[in-house]
Amino acid sequence: MPVVFRDRGRxxxxxxxxxxxxxxxHIHVSEPGCEAKFWLNPAVRLARKIGYTE
Known part of the structure; x- marks a missing residue:
């Protein structure tokens, strides 16, 4: 699982x-207790989220 970027614990x-x-x-974003997946094409959009409230 290559990490391409880190920001504020994500x-x-x-x-x-x-x-x-x-x-x-797509790209995955994770931090303790939360994970999300975003499709990147044709535009960035949320595919799923677990633990995030927004």
């Missing part, structure tokens, strides 16, 4: 071999 990361068939381009 990790922005991806998995190099995720999904069968392969999922569209």
């Amino acid at each position: 990790k922005f990361h991806f998995y190099s071999d995720e999904g069968t068939p392969r999922e569209p381009v």
Whole structure:
């Protein structure tokens, strides 16, 4: 799980071999007790969230 960015305790990361068939381009954001996944194309949008209230 390569981490591409860290900010205020959040990790922005991806998995190099995720999904069968392969999922569209996306990024995971996580911090203790919370995780979210964002699709990146054609525009950034929330795919799912766990633990975040906003």
